[in-house]
Amino acid sequence: MWIKDGKEFTEDMIPEGAVGFIYEMMAIIDGKPVRYIGKKNFYADVKTKLAKKDIPTDKRLKTYKRVRKTTYKNYFSSNDVLKQAHKDGVTIRREILQICFGKQELSYYECKFQFGLGVLESDEFLNG
Numbered sequence: 801m802w803i804k805d806g807k808e809f810t811e812d813m814i815p816e817g818a819v820g821f822i823y824e825m826m827a828i829i830d831g832k833p834v835r836y837i838g839k840k841n842f843y844a845d846v847k848t849k850l851a852k853k854d855i856p857t858d859k860r861l862k863t864y865k866r867v868r869k870t871t872y873k874n875y876f877s878s879n880d881v882l883k884q885a886h887k888d889g890v891t892i893r894r895e896i897l898q899i900c901f902g903k904q905e906l907s908y909y910e911c912k913f914q915f916g917l918g919v920l921e922s923d924e925f926l927n928g
Contacts, residue, residue: 802872804896811870814842815899822898822909825877829885836879836926837919839900839910844871879926 802809802823820841827834846869855863876886876894886892897913900906919925 802894802896804899809896811873815901817901818842818899819902820900820906821872821896822900822906822913824895824897824913825879825882825892826895827882827885827890827892829881829890833924834881834926835919835924836877836882837897837910837914837917838877838879838927839906840872840875841906842870842872843868881926 804813820839822837822839825836825838846867848867850863876883876892882892898909900909914920914927917925919927922928
């Protein structure tokens with residue numbers, strides 16, 4: 801479950817034109833509190849194969865179509881420690897800090913939050 805402003809974030813709360821969000825994940829691993837700041841897109845264009853009856857007879861044409869899917873719901877960070885903790889059943893709090901409306905804005909705010917919170921200087925953060 802994702803949290804935004806203290807409430808559960810649902811798909812219908814995604815603003816029109818939003819590309820992704822900046823998040824913070826928090827957990828207690830081996831008795832030590834850890835945090836991670838990152839970015840995630842709301843959607844991904846996923847290739848799906850066409851059904852046999854839909855495949856064009858011309859071999860030069862595509863045999864797949866792109867489908868837009870939400871990918872954030874089951875996301876537990878790109879960090880290996882957090883992914884393993886999730887597999888081991890550790891409770892991870894996932895909070896949305898900022899919703900962004902462009903890829904550049906997404907990268908900018910990720911850096912801004914990381915530098916603002918001093919993630920490279922602190923052992924509490926898994927980003928470093």
